[in-house]
Amino acid sequence: MTKHLVARANILVLGVLLALLALVGTATWERMNAARDAREWSRHSYEVLTTMKDLAIALRDAERGQRGYLLTGKDDYLRPYDTARDRISLLQGELRKLTADNPAQEKRLRSLGPTIQHKLEELAQTVQARRDGGFEAALRIVDTDAGRGFMRAAEGTLSEMLADEQALLASRHTDSDARAAWVRWLVIAGSGLAILTLIVAAKLLNDAWSRSFKSEIAQRALVLRLRTTLDSLSQGVAVFGADGKLKHWNGCFQALLDLPKAMVRPGAAYAAFAEHTSEPGRPALESEEQVQHGSRDAAETITYEGTRADGHHLEIRRTPMPDGGFVLTISDMTKRAQAEAVLREAQKMQAIGQLTGGIAHDFNNLLQVILGNLEFVRAKLEGDVKLQTRIERATWAAQRGATLTGQLLAFARKQPLAPAAIDIAATMPDLIPLMRRTLGEHIDVRYVETAGLWPAMADPAQLESAVLNLALNARDAMSGGGRLTIELGNKVLDDAYARAHAEVIPGDYAMVAVSDTGHGMTPEVVARVFEPFFTTKPDGKGTGLGLAMVFGFVKQSGGHVKIYSEPGQGTTVKIYLPRALGMVRVTGQRSVSPIELPRGSAxxxxxxxxxxxxxxxxxxxxxxxxxxxxxxxxxxxxxxxxxxxxxxxxxxxxxxxxxxxxxxxxxxxxxxxxxxxxxxxxxxxxxxxxxxxxxxxxxxxxxxxxxxxxxxxxxxxxxxxxxxxxxxxxxxxxxxxxxxxx
Structure with missing residues (x-):
């Protein structure tokens, strides 16, 4: 509203200024015309005066020529007379034309004509008398004083005419001066008004230019903000016009669709993008026909999905615009898919945890009663070998049940851990002899250690149990023999790795890798190996909780576990445990069969x-x-x-x-x-x-x-x-x- 009022005020001021300029211009033009007329009349008066003076001079010249001839009798003196006589007629005619607008002068001119005529006749008679009768004859005519009277009368009339014309000229000069003054003041006023108008116009133009400049700056800032906002989006955005040509885009549009830089340019046709993304391994866009059909049917947003060759999952949205164009929005949904997978895993863990927690307490109590009574009885029956054997088998079965419950709790991450800063380079070599005895001679166990290994933050007993579980799984995968490699190393999982694995926290990790040369696994099997009760072993040969326990222990310890396997190429399981910064705890094996148990009286x-x-x-x-x-x-x-x-x-x-x-x-x-x-x-x-x-x-x-x-x-x-x-x-x-x- 304010802008409209300012515009109207500017138009009003400009209109008033233009009206004033027109008025001053008109008055100035009229005054200039009047001044021009006054100058013309003054020139006319000068012409009248000049003609009158010339007429008076011509009369005197005629009289002077006549007197010279009378005195000398020579014809040469008649030349001025003849010339003046001819001029007098012409001047009289010219004077009549010039005084045609002045009745008083015309009246005088009419009375002047006969007088001049009589004077000329008198001059002609004296000249003829001198020629015919000599000087004396001419003198007698001159002595009559008739010529003098005519001359005085003519001069008197001319004097009156001159005086009247001079008065008229003076009046015209005065009027011309007045009009010139008017014109001068009008010109000054008009110039001042014009200058004022120019100043006002310049100010208005400057204000308009300033507003335009500020508006342009604001528009540029807005465009820059919009451009920055568009470029800062993690989504790819591209705007296509009604003609299907690319108008605007951001860097993510090119990156997410993996488009060549030369292709993404203003005016690029949508059909080219659709054709390019139709190649294998690219997230296919809608065809041009689908876009045109969709834009005719309705102005609703179309959403569909695509997957790149590198596994990135993309969501593509096409939103029509009122002008017939449309906006493409490309969203990388990979992290959301990973987050959903993590959420599903967490929900699965919660469900298993609830199931496990519900039965673990009662089941372990039952096992405790069984194991406790068996060991209590075994201590009392040391001499009966057969009963000892039976008791040991029953004890083994009860311990197996306890192990299964512990594995289930480990996968559900419900086991109580006592993590400490441990030197795995000092504890892991103690497991190698045990592995060789457990796995058999057909398995070649190798140990590789990295110098300067970082200490790990983990529960030592659970780590040993996890490594043994992996070793047993590797043995089952190498039924005909093979090589098992235990490798220790330092690893840094950076931000890029963490972005690809939603559950990973970037940082330093101590790595324990268990590799075998077995038959390997397909990608479908690898995707499920950490699921509880999932196993590829024959019925009765495995519980499917070994790798699940490893997975649960590592996750509960704040680490990361990654499995690499291909059919026929073996399997590598890498455990990443958080790097410990505290004092390293030295661990060792304890006896499971002491000769004499410690006693007390407390x-x-x-x-x-x-x-x-x-x-x-x-x-x-x-x-x-x-x-x-x-x-x-x-x-x-x-x-x-x-x-x-x-x-x-x-x-x-x-x-x-x-x-x-x-x-x-x-x-x-x-x-x-x-x-x-x-x-x-x-x-x-x-x-x-x-x-x-x-x-x-x-x-x-x-x-x-x-x-x-x-x-x-x-x-x-x-x-x-x-x-x-x-x-x-x-x-x-x-x-x-x-x-x-x-």
Whole structure:
């Protein structure tokens, strides 16, 4: 609205200025015409005066020539007379023309004519008399004074005419001067107004130019912002006109469609792009006929998908414009597809975790009862070999069940990890002899280590278990023999690798690669190898949880696992564990069959809601010499502790307890009353009370169900500090605190 008002005001001012200029111009023109007329009349008056003077001179010349002839009688003196006489007639005619507009002068001129005629006749008579009768005859005519009278009369009339014409000339001069002054002032005023008009016009033009310049700057800034915005989009955008020619685009349009730079130019036909992308391995655009048909049918957005040869998934949108053109929008949906895959994986993990958590606790409690009673009985029947064999088989079956449950928990990332900064270059060589014995002589086990290997942040036991699982899978893939290679190295997963793998965090990683020369796998099998219960082995030969456990352990540790395999070319599984920056922990193997278990006399409060588990735990501890108090839940545990607070040295409690007081809260309340009491948690499924982000809380002692008799004995003795070493059947001594053998 303001712009329209300003424009109207400018037009009004310009109109007024033009009207004033027209008025001044008209007045100036009229005054100039009047001045021109005045100049013409002045010139006319000068001509009249000149003619009158010439007439008077001609009369005198005629009289002078006549007197010369009279005195001398020579004809030469008649020449001025004859010339003047002829001129007098001409001047009289000219004077009549010049004074035709002046009645007073015409009247005088009419009276002047006869007088001049008489004077000329008198002159002619004297000349003839001189010629015929001599000087005396001519003198007699002259003495009559008639010629003098005519001459005086003619001169008088001419004088009046001159005086009147001079007065008229003076009047005309005055009028001409006045008009000239008018013209001069009008010219000055017109010039001033013109200058003012020019100044105003210049200001208006300058304002208009300034507005235009500012508008142009604003438009350029807007275009630059739009261009920058368009170029900053991660989507490819291209605008085509109604004629199907390319008008505007951004860099992502060319990059996402993998178009040659020479093709993307203003005026390029859409048909060329459609033809180029129709080649194999390119995301095909709609044909030109499809675009034209779609634009005729409706003005709705058309969306379709395409896939590049490099696996990038693209979403292509065509949006019609009112002018008949359309906008192509290319979106790289690869990350979204990866995110959806990660989400599906997370949902699968959540579902498996819920399933696992629901059965793990009860199942591990059952296994604990079985294993505990079997080991308790085995310790009492050392002399009966047949019964010992039966018990060992039953124990193996129960341990196998515990292993399967642990693998399922590992894949669901529900196992409690105790990650530490470990030197895998120091621990991994200890596994090589074990692998050679386990895999058999037909498998050539090789070990490759990189100098300056970074320490890794991981749970040592779980890492060893993962590597052993991979080695066993490799053995099954090389039934006829082959080569297994364990390789350690430092790897940096950069941003580019992380963009291609949505679950990867860029950074430094310690790598453990397990490679075999087996039969390899097809891409379809590789895509499913980490799924739980998926296996290519015959029925009864595999559970399908080995690689799933490896995958879950690595992901829970914050690492990354990648598998490379081709049919007939073998398989390589690379485990990337986060680089550790803290002190390196030295790990070693512990004995599984000590000759004599550590014993003690401390008082242990056992809190377990499952009666059979509580019974076997109390029996094992009692058999080891401990004084045992028991409780069925958290509230009962607090009551028992309150009655025996001074004598209780260690609390052995399940993590998951019924009622309001769970295992962690029970431990916290007891420690608040007696901070010196030691605490050991036992559980087959931990929830989040002592495990956060998949890692065991700092300072927490945990023994997982189902546990063996010697495991419970070692853990309790280690926590109480009663025993620091144990000895196996070979006599090798192991330090419980450091885990190192000597």
């Amino acid at each position: 008082t242990v409060l056992v809190v377990e809601d499952e009666p059979a588990v509580r019974e076997i735990a109390c029996a094992i501890l009692g058999d080891l010499g401990y004084r045992v108090l028991e409780a069925s839940d958290g509230e009962d545990g607090l009551r028992v502790f309150g009655a025996n607070a001074a004598s209780i040295d260690l609390l052995l409690t399940d993590v998951i307890l019924p009622g309001e007081v769970r295992g962690r809260e029970l431990a916290e309340r007891i420690l608040a009353m007696r901070p010196e009491v030691k605490v050991v948690f036992m559980s087959g499924y931990t929830e989040n009370s002592i495990v956060h982000h998949g890692r065991l809380d700092e300072g927490v002692n945990l023994i997982g169900k189902p546990f063996k008799r010697e495991q419970l004995a070692v853990k309790v003795a280690e926590v109480l500090g009663f025993a620091t070493t144990i000895q196996d059947q070979t006599g090798k001594v192991f330090d419980l605190r450091s885990g190192r053998g000597s």
